[in-house]
Amino acid sequence: MEPILELESARLRMRQWQDGDLPAFAAMCADPQVMRYFPAPLTRLESASMIGRVRGHFAEHGYGLWALERKDTGQFIGFTGLGVVGFDAPFTPAVEIGWRLAKEHWGLGYASEAAWTALRCGFDRVALNEVVSFTSQANLPSQKVMQAIGMHHAEADDFDHPRLDDGHPLRRHVLYRISREQWLQTLQG
Template sequence: MDNSKRKYLFTSSRLGFRTWAHRDIQQMTLLNSDKKVMEFFPFLPSEKETVEFIHRMQNQFLENGFCYFPVDLLETDTFIGFIGLSMQQFDSDFTPCVDIGWRIHKKYWGQGLATEGALECLAYAKNDLQLNRIHSMAPKTNLKSIKVMEKIGMTYVKDFEHPKLKENPRLNKCVLFAINL
């Protein structure tokens, strides 16, 4: 195995998926402060909230063997964001469930990286984790994420109002997609 790939839990042709490290805080804080990247989220997380997110992901990985994984572009060994799986436990008729999601620096948009990474995460979920169903959700207005859901073979389940976004009428109407593995 190539030495550069040893630090990764798994890789796709262009991406390396790994566990979160302290060095990711600054880059993730920058990503979270980008208004375009965060267009479909209710607020821009602070550095403290970003650290809390990273700690939640580290704990999820320890408990479940998955999280929203930090992702590096293998060619340059550059952090580009996250793609992965996360437990969702908010109050709804389809939770708890495993969600697939992504957040990538905008300079890497339009290159098929979210789709490539999500497909690799689905393979990891099926082959390594033995999971049989994965969900994904987004505000109805987030057409780019919905397109990725469709490209990775997910199918529309229903519209729903996200309980964590009740106070945000621009974002609370969401779509739920799912795929059986």
């Protein structure tokens, strides 16, 4: 599959990562508030490594986590996209949708707008049959984005994240799903 290098929504450009994104990305991933639903903030090196993995995912699968840029300012504000789930769980193999935005861009609808655009790409261009999303039970803001883009909580599929130790406060995760058919119904009405 030829990589899908760029998408657009009304206010956002979803593009490939540039070397100049690293300072803003590293600052975002080092912010304890942004990373409160993850095991720990990331160092600059860990953030750079993540960008490398994202680029590799695009090369292998043709899609991935796009860097988000505001059209009005050209400012990097985070990422949104699709990724092959990288661990074994009852719902895998699967493709997940995810996002992370710098806190000064929260509450403006950017996460939902970009996620909707990525979801449309997943069903229209990548021809996926289903997309999942998951987060810790405590992460209500991300669950609201999942609901806003038409995903449904698959409560019977909630799980303990295998990369987090027993007793870790973020270990229990909720799973949301949306099928191509559900997405098409959302478009119709």
